[in-house]
Amino acid sequence: MKVQKLNIINNNKLSQIMRRSYERNNMISTPVKQILENVRQRGDDILITKYRKRYGKSFKLEVNKNDTKTAYSNISPEFIKSLKQAKDNITKVCLTEKQSTSMKICNVEDGIRVWREWRAIEKVGLYIPGGKAVYPSSVLMTGIPAIIAGCSEIVLCTPPDNSGNIPSPTLIAADSLGIKKIFKVGGAEAIGAMAFGTETIPNVYKIFGAGNSYVTEAKLQVFGTVNIDMPAGPSEVFIIADDTANPAYIAADLLADGEHGEDSACVLLTTSRVVANKTITEINNQLKHLSTAERVRESLRRYGLIAIVDSLDEAIAFSNEYAPEHLEIMTRNPNQVLQKITNAGSVFLGSWTTKSSGDYATGANHVLPTGGMAKMFPSLSIESFGRMMQVQKVSSKKSLAKIRKTIETFGETENLPAHKNATSIRFKEGGDIYES
């Protein structure tokens, strides 16, 4: 990697950095469509057949008590302790978020009130990546807000590992939350199963969680049948730094993102050429000891950028257009920069707020919009698991009279006479005999 000034980098390169890997993959659109159609028509059969070929005839889709018991026997006390702290912190944040869902009544006119009441989405589906990956943290990030929101049915799907089981940490994370409906199924099949329902797997109303490109494409295709949280792609970190930032920390945080995969994106914009150069030295040093170095190197090559800016405002403008999933601000006054940030999934202020602290332990959610989607999609929170149901009450004929003329005029203007009549009829003679 070499350090460049942002304003002299050519447009092709910048465009690749901006677009990064998020791009709906047309190549997989047709196979995913086929998978979803198969699941819709054949249900369990199509899921089980695939897995029994791989894991033998005794393979079952649903996790049972024995699986959970085995998982506990595989796990260290350290993990249980860490799980508890992560759970506690996420819970605290969710409880604070829940305050936003309290009822607020608007007295529009005398006797006319409009308000909203919180209703959790009844049935939700959580997709947790698996296969080679082990992501107990993602179980917490999707499961805890679902529970605190008040969702009554929670379905969790995750692909089995090579032995046909769910990795122990993932299963224990789910069990520790009291999630009962856990299924060993992954990929577009899992998304189809939760969208349409099968004999074993209940259908849900909204599907949450990140996955590979098949999972994302499947989520986009079932959108409209169900709702989804967001189309999530490869991970990305964007760091804005001035001369006070620590290059070793910057390098470590860039690497922590790059190790997610070759399509991950890592950007550093700094006002300090010294910091930029030292960061590159640090990256090279730290990579020497990192088992995931190969993935990091490839991600840096594809979507990595380390560049010098003339001012923090230049960095902020680029960041707002980039709309990063994770934004770290390592400057003298991170709060000042924050106020100008318009688009970001999750923001990390100052040198001690490591990206991995937010991935696991600050209590913030790590299911975040990627690929520029932070311009338009929110991060996961309890609001994603419910909605404010709108209610209105016009208390009396007298109150209705106050808006009668407006309703009638709009009904007329919009050529909807029955709209007008539905209000007018309440004022007709004889109407009062039914008055309630």
Add this chain to the structure above:
Amino acid sequence: MKVQKLNIINNNKLSQIMRRSYERNNMISTPVKQILENVRQRGDDILITKYRKRYGKSFKLEVNKNDTKTAYSNISPEFIKSLKQAKDNITKVCLTEKQSTSMKICNVEDGIRVWREWRAIEKVGLYIPGGKAVYPSSVLMTGIPAIIAGCSEIVLCTPPDNSGNIPSPTLIAADSLGIKKIFKVGGAEAIGAMAFGTETIPNVYKIFGAGNSYVTEAKLQVFGTVNIDMPAGPSEVFIIADDTANPAYIAADLLADGEHGEDSACVLLTTSRVVANKTITEINNQLKHLSTAERVRESLRRYGLIAIVDSLDEAIAFSNEYAPEHLEIMTRNPNQVLQKITNAGSVFLGSWTTKSSGDYATGANHVLPTGGMAKMFPSLSIESFGRMMQVQKVSSKKSLAKIRKTIETFGETENLPAHKNATSIRFKEGGDIYES
């Protein structure tokens, strides 16, 4: 129509009522895809060519000051007055909603804080149906929350009428809100233009508003490139009534929904056979004088249901599964029923809260999920036009130390060593020299 008991109606009939007209239309999927691709590749050209053929060479996509001036000369003082009251009331409700977006800080541990700050979506697109329809109210319902949310760029698209102009009430509603970027383009073309941008029409990050089946299909297809509010289909009203309800009012409100179109859905569930029978008599009487009667009759035939239930709970259970766009509760204690309602777009309590009052004048929003989508999508509100950006701060090395072990354990468990290292490195000797 005939009155039946809900529990003896056959499953085919009930299934048609439940599914109603919402169903993604596969027939139009391919033509819509083609339209979107054309707009993406050819931009303005494809839009203008179509309209110039129809309206002559002088047709322009963008509305200018003269268009607005002409519109004002066409409009009655009554409409201006009604527009003002509707605007004022919607504004009041939006300002109450905005209280939910205030910052709330969670002190997770000493020195570790997580909070969220409101950020409006910067660029939003409003789709307003047109052609034969005139919907100034929809301009208010999408435009006012966008403005109060703080969206900095608002783009409005609506199809021109037969003369190649935007209907005066629609244009005046937009002008009264100060919306500057108004374009005469409708259908899937408009959705494509706002999703991809053309030479004249700016691209946006989220698209709002209902339209015909082409518009809905286009919104679903561009989802993922942009965000959308919801997939909205034909209008529907669901009334739960006991023996205190006024059949004339029930009939009037059912008709007010049915007149939207042949695919609209109207359902009455009542504990009173008398109310059911009288409602049918009232429907027939009121239809005699209604210019939109033909549409109403067809919608009643297709998706209409008037049925007797043994208890309000039976009605509530059916309604929750139906998840109606508009739910009217006309019972002795509407509040009691409300507490059991889990899925509805907008609820109307008591006999004076006519459906059309909420369409136009109570200040509640009328852009609502249809076709059962109320199970998973929220009604439009200012929250739809922004999101709470997540921020976290770990203040010091001491604070980071409190969650260090959890971060490291999760990093190890998830086979992400650079995640672990990004925190560990902050505790290495020499790390402090850079401390900020």
